[in-house]
Amino acid sequence: MSLSKKLGSIFTSETRNLSPKVEKWLVKKSAGEKAKTVDKSQTSTEITQPSTEITNASQSSKYPTLRERKMLKDGLTLQHFILKPQVLQLYKEILATIEWMDDPQAAKELRIWVRQEFERYRHEKDIQIMTNTTTSTPFILPIINLGLYLDDKNSTKAIEECKKTANALRDYGALLVKDPRVTEEDNARFLDLVEDYFAQPFDIKLQDARPEFGYQVGVTPEFTEEPKCKRDPHCQDVIAKIPVSNKPLEFVGPDPKWRFFWRIGGQPKQTKFPRLNADPVIPAAFKDEWPKTMDTWGAQMHQAVLGITEMASAGFGMDANTLPDMTKFGPHLLAPTASDLEKFGKVGTVLAGFHYDLNFLTIHGKSRFPGLNIWPRNGAEKIAVRVPDGHLLVQAGKQFEWLTGGEVMAGYHEVVVTEDTLKTIEKVKITRPDRPLWRISSTFFLHIASDELLRPLKPFKGDPIRYPPTLAGDQVKYELGLIELMKS
Numbered sequence: 001m002s003l004s005k006k007l008g009s010i011f012t013s014e015t016r017n018l019s020p021k022v023e024k025w026l027v028k029k030s031a032g033e034k035a036k037t038v039d040k041s042q043t044s045t046e047i048t049q050p051s052t053e054i055t056n057a058s059q060s061s062k063y064p065t066l067r068e069r070k071m072l073k074d075g076l077t078l079q080h081f082i083l084k085p086q087v088l089q090l091y092k093e094i095l096a097t098i099e100w101m102d103d104p105q106a107a108k109e110l111r112i113w114v115r116q117e118f119e120r121y122r123h124e125k126d127i128q129i130m131t132n133t134t135t136s137t138p139f140i141l142p143i144i145n146l147g148l149y150l151d152d153k154n155s156t157k158a159i160e161e162c163k164k165t166a167n168a169l170r171d172y173g174a175l176l177v178k179d180p181r182v183t184e185e186d187n188a189r190f191l192d193l194v195e196d197y198f199a200q201p202f203d204i205k206l207q208d209a210r211p212e213f214g215y216q217v218g219v220t221p222e223f224t225e226e227p228k229c230k231r232d233p234h235c236q237d238v239i240a241k242i243p244v245s246n247k248p249l250e251f252v253g254p255d256p257k258w259r260f261f262w263r264i265g266g267q268p269k270q271t272k273f274p275r276l277n278a279d280p281v282i283p284a285a286f287k288d289e290w291p292k293t294m295d296t297w298g299a300q301m302h303q304a305v306l307g308i309t310e311m312a313s314a315g316f317g318m319d320a321n322t323l324p325d326m327t328k329f330g331p332h333l334l335a336p337t338a339s340d341l342e343k344f345g346k347v348g349t350v351l352a353g354f355h356y357d358l359n360f361l362t363i364h365g366k367s368r369f370p371g372l373n374i375w376p377r378n379g380a381e382k383i384a385v386r387v388p389d390g391h392l393l394v395q396a397g398k399q400f401e402w403l404t405g406g407e408v409m410a411g412y413h414e415v416v417v418t419e420d421t422l423k424t425i426e427k428v429k430i431t432r433p434d435r436p437l438w439r440i441s442s443t444f445f446l447h448i449a450s451d452e453l454l455r456p457l458k459p460f461k462g463d464p465i466r467y468p469p470t471l472a473g474d475q476v477k478y479e480l481g482l483i484e485l486m487k488s
């Protein structure tokens with residue numbers, strides 16, 4: 001639910017028991033709405049104290065105010081006129097929503113963070129940056145405690161957590177998971193190795209590419225993987241329906257990100273799709289530590305995402321093993337992506353263009369650099385994902401959508417360089433001056449086994465034309481064709 005919808009539900013609910021703090025805020029808001037006074041002495045275009053002044057002035061007077069005249073004089077465009085009140089409105093909505101958070105300490109921290117964020121952008125005039133950074137709502141996704149399920153699958157708390165898992169996947173196509181078996185140190189060890197690998201010269205890395213296998217093992221060079229959106233009418237339709245202010249950043253051509261694919265899990269004894277099950281590539285300079293580190297982190301990600309798969313299966317009312325069983329011997333991939341922030345560290349750069357994942361579920365450790373935006377249920381709202389330390393991010397892919405007949409949607413997302421990314425780059429230059437400046441996403445793709453049939457499972461009803469019975473291996477081949485990795 002969007003912030004404005006949340007607020008709407010408060011304002012229209014007369015029977016709701018509001019906390020004294022919220023009531024006080026509503027009274028203040030109501031008084032402010034009635035007053036609608038315009039400060040004629042105000043001549044600055046800066047958002048010094050977020051208020052209703054610009055909005056009210058713009059709406060109530062047919063003549064430009066001093067502030068509006070100053071905006072014109074400064075060469076600001078109609079888009080700035082439209083965006084500035086939106087910024088102020090967003091600020092007010094966020095602060096109002098924080099008022100009714102249960103945890104006072106969390107509310108305090110979030111309030112300080114929001115104020116700092118808006119302060120940072122008060123002089124911003126670049127439309128692209130304004131749109132990207134002010135319309136993607138900072139947001140913490142539902143957090144699933146996998147430990148509760150591991151302790152006792154049949155406990156009331158574990159069952160509730162399973163329902164929460166299903167709801168989060170249905171409502172957001174994404175969730176955060178805390179797996180007690182995975183620590184931030186494990187993630188850091190993996191990230192350090194992958195950073196070192198990608199810091200190698202271009203030609204050395206190219207020796208690890210296997211285009212004949214559609215790059216499904218080894219390295220995928222930068223500017224190879226092309227977001228499928230351009231050739232997918234459905235994706236174009238999704239973008240067309242997103243309001244201008246929340247649209248993904250425009251991207252042209254293939255992504256500047258690199259990737260490394262490392263198979264995790266056993267091979268099927270027999271399969272109709274051997275090309276998706278090729279032998280692994282071990283980089284020469286890292287031959288001693290690469291297999292161990294990749295296998296260790298891959299196994300951790302695999303067991304964490306299998307836990308979520310099991311919980312989702314139970315949460316949706318299926319046998320807990322239904323979905324995990326379908327992933328057995330699937331062509332799972334540990335697939336870290338890597339973006340060179342020395343080369344592509346400019347705000348507004350699209351590192352991974354708007355797309356959904358073709359597999360079943362994707363899980364990531366926390367990246368050292370922010371920049372991921374998601375669109376829950378592929379709707380109008382863009383969310384900038386924040387992952388707390390020690391947590392993992394899970395996103396639903398196309399195979400999940402297929403098996404649930406669209407109850408869970410493959411979530412569209414993008415990775416872009418934001419002001420936050422830049423801020424982190426500056427910090428890293430000070431705190432880790434000897435480390436390569438690469439943004440690594442420690443991604444793991446969980447797949448349905450290639451020879452399993454994708455079709456809506458009970459209890460889901462799905463459109464048989466949109467989700468026809470299809471072997472998972474065929475679906476993957478089709479999708480890879482769309483993203484230019486496999487020519488067949």
Ligand SMILES: [Fe+2]
Nearest residue numbers: 355356357413
């Ligand atoms: Fe993705």
